Amino acid sequence: MSADIIDLRSDTVTKPSAAMRQAIFDAEVGDDMSGEDPTVNRLEKMVADLLGKEAAVYNCSGTQSNQMAVRAHCQQGDEILIDESGHIVNYEAGGAAALSGVSARLLHGKFGIFDVEDLEGKVRPDNQHYCVTRLVCVENTTNHGGGRAWPLAQMARVGNWAHEHGLKVHVDGARLFNAAIAQGYTVKDFARYADSISICFSKGLGCPMGSILVGDAGTIYRARRARKLFGGALRQAGMMAAAAIYALEHNVRRLQIDHDNAQTFARAIAQIDGIKIHVENVESNLVFFEVASDRGTSAQLSARLLERRVKINPSGPQRLRACTHLDVTKEDLLRAAEIVRDCMESGIAQANGSHLAGSAYASR
Ligand SMILES: Cc1ncc(COP(=O)(O)O)c(C=O)c1O
Known part of the structure; x- marks a missing residue:
């Protein structure tokens, strides 16, 4: 589902x-x-x-x-x-x-x-x-x-x-x-x-x-x-x-599905202008990627994504982390990647990323 x-x-x-x-x-x-x-x-x-x-x-x-x-x-x-x-x-x-x-x-x-x-x-x-x-x-x-x-x-x-x-x-x-x-x-x-x-x-x-x-x-x-x-x-x-x-x-053996979904997401966002990612570095269920600094910040992309009902947190000024898990499907990941593309194409520089202030780079 x-x-x-x-x-x-x-x-x-x-x-x-x-x-x-x-x-x-x-x-x-x-x-x-x-x-x-x-x-x-x-x-x-x-x-x-x-x-x-x-x-x-x-x-x-x-x-x-x-x-x-x-x-x-x-x-x-x-x-x-x-x-x-x-x-x-x-x-x-x-x-x-x-x-x-x-x-x-x-x-x-x-x-x-x-x-x-x-x-x-x-x-x-x-x-x-x-x-x-x-x-x-x-x-x-x-x-x-x-x-x-x-x-x-x-x-x-x-x-x-x-x-x-x-x-x-x-x-x-x-x-x-x-x-x-x-x-x-x-x-x-x-x-x-x-x-x-x-x-x-x-x-x-x-x-x-x-x-x-x-x-x-x-x-x-x-x-x-x-x-x-x-x-x-x-x-x-x-x-x-x-x-x-x-x-x-x-739930142990199925973790492979999360890793496969992480690969799917990483490969999809690698095609997007303004997104930087080394797909070969994605080895498990954590996908780290960056927003090119001339396009905006990680907090701004995160804010735009939230408006489109996709939650991905910044993990540095330009860096974000997406994490796959057993409550998201391959289809969800492909849809999320499409929404990242839409956000980057329509521009994120005007977005207000301040909702993340203070907790922006927290780790979990
Ligand atoms: C590598 C690592 N160690 C420890 C923890 C701490 O786990 P908890 O949030 O249950 O305290 C986390 C949580 O994010 C983690 O990623």
Whole structure:
């Protein structure tokens, strides 16, 4: 069914299907804080097994899982190594500093993906002048890096290097299943090089909320304490865990459709005068493109599109991000591309993009 409004702002806008709502309704529940919610317990075991790790903890959000991981791996005053585009350091309200007293040293990778050369020399010497370098953070797929998936061999190099240098490795895998599908590896193959991995259920997997943090038993034990400390401990969360189980069983393989739709949209807008896009850089469900600066701004194009019932947010002064997901069809994407063409042909320079002020480049 085609949508009235074509909402390409994020895969977080997806609504639970009737079948997912039924799974939520049918869920057996208990007090998760006491380890008594059977559905949460089942989900945690299922994902830990899927990733080949000892334990998992179900959480409210991807931000919460990432910040619990930072807290579980680091002590106050420690430093993490992370790409400059990383979600953990840019879009989590300064959580690493505020919640864990941790600072970040930024790496300059390509599309948010870095390699051993970028890490060389970045571990602080053991000297009282320096903070302790503790953790390497990897994002897969990269969000602001461009929706790119880490090649497995590169993750192996980075993971092995980090471990040889006494560092831990956390993967922000908000869209890890998209990455696995794009690159043709299993999430277990990828997780082998990480000490902890967070995965979101509320994005391409189509759940109303939820994320999970996976790792060895000691890390997850410490992360559970951080979850309580950060105010995110749960009670009868089995209803939402049931949605996550449903998603793992029904919504993973179909992510390929979202990737195909992203390609369709990217190829269609590549033909439009005033739009700049490298189609070969589109690897998952995120399509980043630019408006030529002599034609207007990203906020102006976004405002014009909104008038035509297409929602695409700016992600920089000229840059926009369109995200495909399970609530938009190939036909919706082709229609959205036609509307981008109409807007560019009729001119966007007069549009008032100020409705986006303040939230313009927020990431989700
Ligand atoms: C790469 C990445 N990590 C983490 C998050 C945080 O997820 P949440 O919005 O559930 O806190 C997002 C959300 O946009 C994301 O894109």
